[in-house]
Amino acid sequence: MTLDFFSIIQAVLPSFAIVFLGYIYSVKDNTLDLKSIANLIYYIFSPCLVFSSLARRSFHFQEFLMIGFSVVVLIFSLMAITWIYMKIADIKGGGFYLPIIFMATGNIALPMAFFLYGNEGLAKAIIFHLINVLFMYSMGVFLVSRQTNFKEFFKIPHLYAAIFGVIVATVPFQVTGVTKYFSMIGDGIDILGKGAIPMLIISLGYSLKRTRVADLKHGMAGASMRIVLGPAIAFGLIVFYRYIGLAPIEQGYDLVLFTDVRTTESIIILMSAMPAPIASFLLNEKFDDCPEKAASMVLIGTLLVMITIPLIIAFSQQYIFGLTLPVFIE
Numbered sequence: 001m002t003l004d005f006f007s008i009i010q011a012v013l014p015s016f017a018i019v020f021l022g023y024i025y026s027v028k029d030n031t032l033d034l035k036s037i038a039n040l041i042y043y044i045f046s047p048c049l050v051f052s053s054l055a056r057r058s059f060h061f062q063e064f065l066m067i068g069f070s071v072v073v074l075i076f077s078l079m080a081i082t083w084i085y086m087k088i089a090d091i092k093g094g095g096f097y098l099p100i101i102f103m104a105t106g107n108i109a110l111p112m113a114f115f116l117y118g119n120e121g122l123a124k125a126i127i128f129h130l131i132n133v134l135f136m137y138s139m140g141v142f143l144v145s146r147q148t149n150f151k152e153f154f155k156i157p158h159l160y161a162a163i164f165g166v167i168v169a170t171v172p173f174q175v176t177g178v179t180k181y182f183s184m185i186g187d188g189i190d191i192l193g194k195g196a197i198p199m200l201i202i203s204l205g206y207s208l209k210r211t212r213v214a215d216l217k218h219g220m221a222g223a224s225m226r227i228v229l230g231p232a233i234a235f236g237l238i239v240f241y242r243y244i245g246l247a248p249i250e251q252g253y254d255l256v257l258f259t260d261v262r263t264t265e266s267i268i269i270l271m272s273a274m275p276a277p278i279a280s281f282l283l284n285e286k287f288d289d290c291p292e293k294a295a296s297m298v299l300i301g302t303l304l305v306m307i308t309i310p311l312i313i314a315f316s317q318q319y320i321f322g323l324t325l326p327v328f329i330e
Helices: 005-028 034-055 061-089 109-145 157-170 179-208 216-244 255-272 278-287 291-321
Strands: none
Touching: 005 109, 005 179, 005 291, 034 109, 034 157, 034 179, 061 109, 061 216, 061 255, 109 157, 109 179, 109 255, 109 278, 179 291, 216 255, 216 291, 255 291, 278 291
């Protein structure tokens, strides 16, 4: 499962090349209705990707526990650090939290997880993405609006796609005579799901043209906290999981036997290293809560990860699959 550095560059480069293509297209044609495309991705393509990725795999409580706990720790740890920075820098507004505590786990992260770790990595990344998105559209909306609207939480299509995907994956369906029709529906959903990946990346590139770089100082600080402290916290979590036995490493270590756990660890680190999501800027813009700072963090972070992501992945490969992290074997 180990990758050399050239293989990592090969896996990362296509995503950023497509982002650049989307940006170039935005320069040539700025009439594209990005809101309509975003709605297509949000309501159709992305939920189909979630369903198709989850419906055809097995699930383990340990996996959900590791990924879910990691998202929660990352969000609240970075929230505490951001609160300290805001106090020191005298920054007001809950919107400043969003581009730091939440991760762009969709546009670049999902394709990259697929390129690096295949369908297994993609399915784990989607679990991480779902939990991140659910927090962003509940707690994140509260931070920028100071209003709690639980109705909006239940309007998130990804939530229902995930529920149905898990049901299909875990409940055996044996319906004589109609199985082939379910299969045909599943094939159609798979096709739509595969369309989500290129659309996600291109839409990110197109969106970058519309962001406004302002307040460079805080933008650089926020982007750095997101892409540096995120992976640092994630590495600490991996050490903790191994220490308590949640991600066991035993003497006579068998890579084939533990590949699933190692992939989960790698996905946690990969997702934690992502820049601020475009959605964090859009929420700040919608509720008029420091959108300029959010835009600068999104843009600067997206540019910086072109350098940091290959380095973090290489480091992750060495310390996750190379087993150089503390293993706590007696």
